[in-house]
Amino acid sequence: MNRKNIFLILSIFVPPLVLIILRMYFASYLSIFYVNLTVSSIIILIVVSPILEELIFRLFLQDVFLSKINNKLIALFLVNLLFVLVHYKKPINIVYLLALFICGMILSIIKQNYKLSYAIYLHSYYNILFIIVL
16 A cells, blocks of 8 residues: 555544544534534535635645745645635634644645545545534
8 A cells, every 4th residue: 555545544534533532622612613504504514615615725726836836835834824714713713723724734635646526525524524523
């Protein structure tokens, strides 16, 4: 099994564990994210949002930043900093923002090593986990 496949497998199985740990140890910080989910909001979270966000952040911005910035790590860092800023909610929750940044970096690496559709599927999967766990 090569490194790319190991990373893909880890990107599927590690985030649920991290979310469960976050929920256990930082429940009071995460409670601000409780929302009353409707069928339409669930569809938006699982289908529409991942497609639009991946098209904007991974397909467009990531490719532009990678073409303009020589350092790949800095380019991915900046793209995912923007990704976090778009998801920013008050009050500031460092745990939530850090989790978003890590998920964004994983999605960026998946897009670079595989294809955009994998990042979209994984983004949907992360959103499903977020709905279930949090």
